[in-house]
Structure formats: structure tokens, C-alpha cells
Amino acid sequence: MGPLGPFGAAPRIALGVSGGPHSLALALLADRWARARGGDALALVADHGLRADSAAEADGVAAMLGARGMAVRVLRLGLAGGAGLQARARAARLAALGAAAAAEGRPWLLLGQHRGDQAETLLFRALRGSGPAGLAGMAPVRDAAGVLVLRPLLGVAPACLEAVVAAAGLAPVRDPSNHDPRFTRVRLRQALADPGGEGAGVAALAAAAAAFARRRDRAEAALAQRLACAGEIRPEGFAWIDPGELGRDGVAAAALAVLARLVGGGGLAPGVGRAAALLAAGHGTLAGAWLRPAAAGRWLLARDPGAVAPAVPASTGARWDGRFRLVGAGCRGWSIGPLGDGAAALRGWVDLPSAVLRALPAIRDPHGALAAVPILDYPSPLACRPFATLFAPGAGGEFSARPFKGGQPDPMCSANAAGARPAGSETDNRT
16 A cells, blocks of 8 residues: 555545455455554445346345444446446446445545456457557556545455455355356456466566556656646636647647547547647647637637537536536526527626637526526526536546436525526626
8 A cells, every 4th residue: 555645644445345355355454454544444345236146245245344343335236238248347336436435535445456457457458459558557546536546456466365365264255257258358367377366477467567557657747747837727627728838749749638638528538649630730629629829829728619518407416518517406407508609698707718608517497598607606606506516527428417308496496596696796706
């Protein structure tokens, strides 16, 4: 855990525990680590619901850890079978674990991947033609929108983790799908013929992944430095860019790709080649973001107003356009969507480019009338209070909220709207 910190006093951590030997070892080690520092660990047991006995297995794992004094929560995922099962299960599990950890106020989510998993990942990605970043394997620390995912056991052989569990007298769950040759990762694991993860082949692959990881770290440090010097990301969902500080090299193209992902709301950054072409032109669109020259020699990178997502219900936690998240209570029957032509109502309220205004999230009542623009506290902080909204660009899949189709008004919202102050009556907190 040392290289993954700092953690401060009394760390509160969450653990993803399947009940297999490696995640059980993680639970034992991490629980002891947290307690020794005055903190505690919460074990999150995900039940995919893919086998008839999965619910009983999850409950058994929870009881096993609970008997050792650990706090445990079981997450029922209820996945459906079909194509891409293992990939879908991994994605669903990670999303559920991250959401549960964040909801419990635990900013660190620990996973139990080990040296053998890292070797399999490198082989898996190599077979799919991954570049240097992909061949770096799994990162020991990764931001996952609300929590930091930590993998403290990546350098540990799985045989060592099995020994930890055996010494504790625990009986791990053995998932039969981990031996099903229909899955590519299983075939790779069998090809390595090193179940203990202590052989030369696994060690060499893990070392290769570590070398690629060092290369990735250097590239990411250079990218972060360039972004810090050249870009100003605004809470209204756009960016100012200093083209002189940005430069024209490969790092500049990578930085522009990152900014386009954030501003455009996409899950993945566009290709560096496409970003380099936009950089050379100095204007144009990329991944839903629109680059154009602005005053004082700056560039404006804004969301393309013609590509924004339709409105979705204004309920708490709602994501709109892959960029904004509603953190207020929301209101039934109201919607959050693009300000669009409603930008005319804000003339004189705030000094922002028209393209930025049109792509801002706006709240409309059940009749479609503009009620609030919470990012700008328009028409007043009181009217915006139920609709507090943050610029929080997320991963792919944020566009899956159902389109807004209207509904019955919420009395609380009507009361708030009725009490709203006229435009221009307050000047604080507009940015």
C-alpha cells in the first residue's frame, strides 16, 4: 500500500471481494492494514446472478468475513447471459463496486488482481494489437469517477495469496467459469501453464508490463504538465487554450485529445492522429468538441451545440450529455437538457460565448418553459437549489439515460419556481 498513498489518518477503504482465494487474501491483508492505522475496511461482495447458486455463495462469503469482524455488503447485479459475458460482468462489477464505495464515503476501492492477472492482461492486449499504453497492463492506481481504484497486489504471485488464505483457515469459492476454455483469458492462463504465477514466463510478462508502465507514466507526466500550462477547464463545460503553451508536438496533440474528450462528453479520447490534424488546422470539430480562435490569441474549445444530447428527467444523480451530473434533489416531471435558443434569456446575465451558452444544461418545467440554468445560478440561487449541477465528464455509457417525455409537476418545484427572483436581481456565484 505504501506506493499508492498517502492515505491520512484512519483510512476508510472498500474492497471488491468475490470469495475467490485472491480477493479473500486481499480482504485479510487490507482489513489488517486499515485496522492498524485506526481505520476500517468494507468488503463489497458482488453477486452477478449468472449461476443458480451465486446468491448463496455471495451470502456465504459475507458470513465468512462477517465472522471475522469485517463490515460486508452484498451487491446483487442480476446480469443476463449472452455474448461478451466476462467483459460485461467485469464492467458491471466495477461500476457497482465504485458506486457502493462512493456512497459509503470510502474514496479507495481495492481490487485483488495479482501478477498472473497482469501477465494475462498483457498477452490479451497484445493479441488485440494494443499500443504501448495498453501493453502497460493494469495500473496500480486509477481514477474511476468518484473513487480511486487501487491494485496493491499486482506484483504478488497468486500462490502467495493462496497461502495467506490457507493459513487463515478459510475455504475460498472456486468459480467454474475461471476454467472454461470458451473464454480467451482462460485459454491464455492455461497456455502459460503456471497456475502459481511463480514461473519465468509469468515473471517475464509482468516485467514487460512494468517496463511499459514506466513509459506510460513518463508520457502521462509530460501530458499533465502540458495541460496544466496550456489549458483552463471551466465549470461551465468548456476550455480556454493557450496555443503557444500547447505547442505543436505529439504531447500537444495528446493534450488536445484529452480536452476534446472532456468538453465533448465522450467516454474515450479521440485518436491522437485526428487531434494532430485539428491542431494543425487551428479550428474545427473533434469528438463533439468545437475548436475556434478567440480573443487575446486564445483558442476556445466548446461543446458542439448541434451535437448535444436530448433532455433527460431532472432527477438526482441524472447525467446529461456525458458532461453534467445533477447532484440536487431534482423534481419529478421536470427535465435537464440543452439551453439552446434559451440562451437569449441570459443576454447581459453572464459574459460567455454563445456556443458555450447554448450547450449549457438547462432545467425546464413540465410545460417546457425554461426554469433555471443551475451552472449560472439563473434566475436565482433559490430557484437553482433543487437542480445543483456539476460539470463531471464521465466514461462511455453516460448517454444511456432515457429521453425526457414529460410528466406530472412536483409541488416543491412549482413552489421554488414561484419564489424565484427576477433575472438580474442577484449577481453572486455566477461563475
